[in-house]
Amino acid sequence: MKRIVALALMTALVASALFAGGQKEDADGPVSLTYWTHEDPNRTPLEERLIREFEAANPGVTIRRVTHPSTRIAELLLTAFAANQGPNIFNTQLENSFAYVANHRVAPVNLEAVGASSLEALLGRYVEGSLDPVHIEGKLYGLPLEVLNWSIFINDRIFRDAGLDPDRDYPKTWEDMVRVSEQIVRREGNIITRRGFDFRYSDYLIALLPMVEQLGGQLVSDDGKTAIVGEEAWLEFLRFMEQWGPGGQNLGSPTYRNARSLFNHDNDDIAMTHTGMYQQARIMADNPEFYESGEWRVVPFPVFENAVNDIAACYYGQYLMVNAQATERQQYYSWKFIEFMQQHAEEYLQIGIIQPSRELMESDLYLSMPYADVFAADMERARVVYHAGNSSKLQELFKTAVESVMLGGVSPERAYATLKAQAQEVIDEG
Amino acid sequence: MNRKYPKKARTLQQSQDLWGRLFVLPAVLFFSIFNFYPILNALWTSLFNRRILSFAKPDFIGLQNYIFLLQSGSFWNSVRATLVFTAGTFLSLLALSLLVAGLLSRISRGSRFLQTAYYTPAVLSSVVAATIWLLIFDPRGIANQFINTLMNTPGVDHRWFSHPVRVQIATMVVYFWKYIGYFVIVVLAGMASIPKTIYEAATIDGANGWQQYWRITFPLLKPTVVLVSIMSMLQCLKTFSTQYLFTQSGAPLAPINVITLNIYNTGIRDHRIGRASAMSIILLIIMMVFTYIQFKTSKTDEVSY
Numbered sequence: 001m002k003r004i005v006a007l008a009l010m011t012a013l014v015a016s017a018l019f020a021g022g023q024k025e026d027a028d029g030p031v032s033l034t035y036w037t038h039e040d041p042n043r044t045p046l047e048e049r050l051i052r053e054f055e056a057a058n059p060g061v062t063i064r065r066v067t068h069p070s071t072r073i074a075e076l077l078l079t080a081f082a083a084n085q086g087p088n089i090f091n092t093q094l095e096n097s098f099a100y101v102a103n104h105r106v107a108p109v110n111l112e113a114v115g116a117s118s119l120e121a122l123l124g125r126y127v128e129g130s131l132d133p134v135h136i137e138g139k140l141y142g143l144p145l146e147v148l149n150w151s152i153f154i155n156d157r158i159f160r161d162a163g164l165d166p167d168r169d170y171p172k173t174w175e176d177m178v179r180v181s182e183q184i185v186r187r188e189g190n191i192i193t194r195r196g197f198d199f200r201y202s203d204y205l206i207a208l209l210p211m212v213e214q215l216g217g218q219l220v221s222d223d224g225k226t227a228i229v230g231e232e233a234w235l236e237f238l239r240f241m242e243q244w245g246p247g248g249q250n251l252g253s254p255t256y257r258n259a260r261s262l263f264n265h266d267n268d269d270i271a272m273t274h275t276g277m278y279q280q281a282r283i284m285a286d287n288p289e290f291y292e293s294g295e296w297r298v299v300p301f302p303v304f305e306n307a308v309n310d311i312a313a314c315y316y317g318q319y320l321m322v323n324a325q326a327t328e329r330q331q332y333y334s335w336k337f338i339e340f341m342q343q344h345a346e347e348y349l350q351i352g353i354i355q356p357s358r359e360l361m362e363s364d365l366y367l368s369m370p371y372a373d374v375f376a377a378d379m380e381r382a383r384v385v386y387h388a389g390n391s392s393k394l395q396e397l398f399k400t401a402v403e404s405v406m407l408g409g410v411s412p413e414r415a416y417a418t419l420k421a422q423a424q425e426v427i428d429e430g
Numbered sequence: 431m432n433r434k435y436p437k438k439a440r441t442l443q444q445s446q447d448l449w450g451r452l453f454v455l456p457a458v459l460f461f462s463i464f465n466f467y468p469i470l471n472a473l474w475t476s477l478f479n480r481r482i483l484s485f486a487k488p489d490f491i492g493l494q495n496y497i498f499l500l501q502s503g504s505f506w507n508s509v510r511a512t513l514v515f516t517a518g519t520f521l522s523l524l525a526l527s528l529l530v531a532g533l534l535s536r537i538s539r540g541s542r543f544l545q546t547a548y549y550t551p552a553v554l555s556s557v558v559a560a561t562i563w564l565l566i567f568d569p570r571g572i573a574n575q576f577i578n579t580l581m582n583t584p585g586v587d588h589r590w591f592s593h594p595v596r597v598q599i600a601t602m603v604v605y606f607w608k609y610i611g612y613f614v615i616v617v618l619a620g621m622a623s624i625p626k627t628i629y630e631a632a633t634i635d636g637a638n639g640w641q642q643y644w645r646i647t648f649p650l651l652k653p654t655v656v657l658v659s660i661m662s663m664l665q666c667l668k669t670f671s672t673q674y675l676f677t678q679s680g681a682p683l684a685p686i687n688v689i690t691l692n693i694y695n696t697g698i699r700d701h702r703i704g705r706a707s708a709m710s711i712i713l714l715i716i717m718m719v720f721t722y723i724q725f726k727t728s729k730t731d732e733v734s735y
Contacts, residue, residue, distance in 0.1 A: 071678070075698045082482045082703070099701060103483040189578075189585010191569050201680055246587065254680030255591040256569060392699045396683070403682050407592035 038070040113335035142319030149315040158271035197272035198252035214307040227423035238412035245406030278352035298371035314385040476708035495708035516666040531617035548611030556671035620654025
């Protein structure tokens with residue numbers, strides 16, 4: 001028995017010695033990089049080609065591109081980093097990426113690798129403010145895979161079918177949105193078979209918080225100490241959502257299928273959806289006939305009639321970052337590859353992805369993109385999405401409050417009180 | 431003066447013991463690495479204020495994570511959601527698996543087909559099962575159509591995802607559908623081990639099918655019933671993917687925020703891995719207590735024929 005135990009221990013020691021050597025790298029030897037990104041069929045052929053070109057231009061460097069579903073990449077990254085096994089290069093939504101910067105998990109941009117003489121010169125390449133979320137304490141921790149905002153897409157055919165003129169009747173205010181949706185909606189009993197518009201219930205901080213801010217409310221006060229500021233604004237917003245849901249005018253609900261994915265198919269089930277420029281490439285991929293028909297348009301994000309702030313949906317970003325635990329050479333080539341991707345911004349734009357460099361935003365290509373002017377105008381009246389260590393938790397509480405008034409029969413006053421108390425607890429806990 | 435004694439030969443018993451240990455060793459190693467170590471690690475982590483991404487050395491906070499949880503309304507809601515789900519699913523799984531297995535054992539033609547049909551959902555992943563039911567419970571899905579046809583209530587949305595009670599029932603239905611076939615097969619295997627001679631003797635004595643089921647099959651199935659009840663109860667206490675997918679698809683969190691989902695949200699969304707570990711240890715204790723009670727109340731797991 002002792003011999004068996006000794007044999008097992010020896011096997012374990014040999015195995016650990018074998019597997020422990022994985023990260024060691026020769027100073028001039030080959031460099032292997034792993035790049036994790038979310039699934040996007042439109043982007044895959046472009047990036048695979050860019051990887052081949054980069055590898056050809058940098059002998060000895062190999063890049064393995066790994067895609068994960070967009071719904072799962074955040075948790076996969078988190079668990080990989082928790083086990084100190086994160087990829088060399090990755091992109092993630094701004095709300096999630098903040099934690100990586102705050103916990104020193106990502107390396108600052110290597111200026112030499114990206115060919116910048118100084119940080120100021122690098123910042124100057126991009127539209128003002130677009131790198132603010134990753135520019136922290138004088139260091140830049142990411143470059144954009146995309147920075148985008150959402151406006152309202154309209155199906156003209158459904159508008160006309162409901163007796164509306166899309167040129168004239170498109171909703172400018174949220175009150176218009178209710179009126180127009182009421183005219184478009186079809187129901188069998190109380191089951192909706194055609195919606196006018198419906199919200200993106202998975203993205204409260206991007207799409208619904210600006211509605212509160214239009215009315216003068218805030219998620220967190222400017223000094224960061226008080227949660228859910230502006231009782232009247234919040235109550236008015238919650239009353240609006242209560243009326244939107246099945247217990248009110250029954251115009252939509254989180255339990256119906258995601259409006260954005262239905263829109264592309266032009267199946268007479270959704271007239272308006274809230275999404276970004278990338279949707280155009282997706283419509284083209286899913287339903288080229290609808291794309292070519294010209295029976296769709298993009299209009300600005302509405303405001304309340306009594307709005308005190310003219311605010312559009314928040315802009316947010318997917319930033320490319322580099323693992324701080326990678327070797328120096330891996331970090332260098334990671335940034336070099338990210339910069340290589342930035343140099344092909346026009347090709348990204350052709351699949352609806354905006355890397356907001358000044359050069360791109362002023363290019364004829366960008367200005368000729370359908371409805372680029374609408375997105376650009378909405379971007380000007382937008383602010384960056386709330387991002388902090390507690391943003392996911394606050395979004396969950398926000399979601400619970402809205403859905404409790406829409407679906408759970410909870411009064412807006414009670415939902416507000418609960419939200420205020422719970423959000424304050426999160427803020428106080430730090 | 432050294433004297434050499436002849437090596438004592440192994441007895442047959444010792445030799446069998448050695449081989450027995452050898453055969454058990456891989457399983458012990460497997461469980462030690464993948465079960466016991468994570469449990470001990472979670473217990474240790476639960477005593478620290480550890481954030482999942484932080485490089486900083488976490489502060490030792492003793493039982494504060496446990497104290498926080500025991501004072502947290504959200505955690506007690508998760509305990510409630512877990513117990514409601516477990517009671518609703520486990521009892522119906524147990525009762526109906528016994529009933530269906532009893533009926534299937536009496537069918538001579540088509541029994542194999544029915545067993546396969548019942549078992550099929552068990553081979554699907556939980557995610558696929560939940561996705562299928564998401565379509566069924568959609569406001570325009572067949573659940574509403576079926577109920578409305580049955581009750582002659584056209585156009586009524588029964589709000590399977592949004593009503594606080596019905597969303598709990600919906601998660602139970604998904605789980606029941608997925609696991610009933612598996613437990614029917616386990617019960618059928620238990621029934622097959624009962625000697626036929628006992629039924630023959632009962633038939634000669636004039637016992638009918640109903641009497642044979644309750645006087646012979648059911649008592650002799652006791653070990654299987656204990657096994658099925660413990661397995662199904664533990665499965666129910668660990669439920670996660672159905673609730674996760676439902677909440678991702680718009681269902682409200684609070685009614686179905688089972689402990690495992692709360693652990694996930696606390697650890698992965700909020701990055702509080704110390705607190706999530708404390709929750710997982712409490713869940714482990716709940717599972718051990720229920721298993722112990724079931725063993726005690728069933729008194730014996732042996733049956734002699």
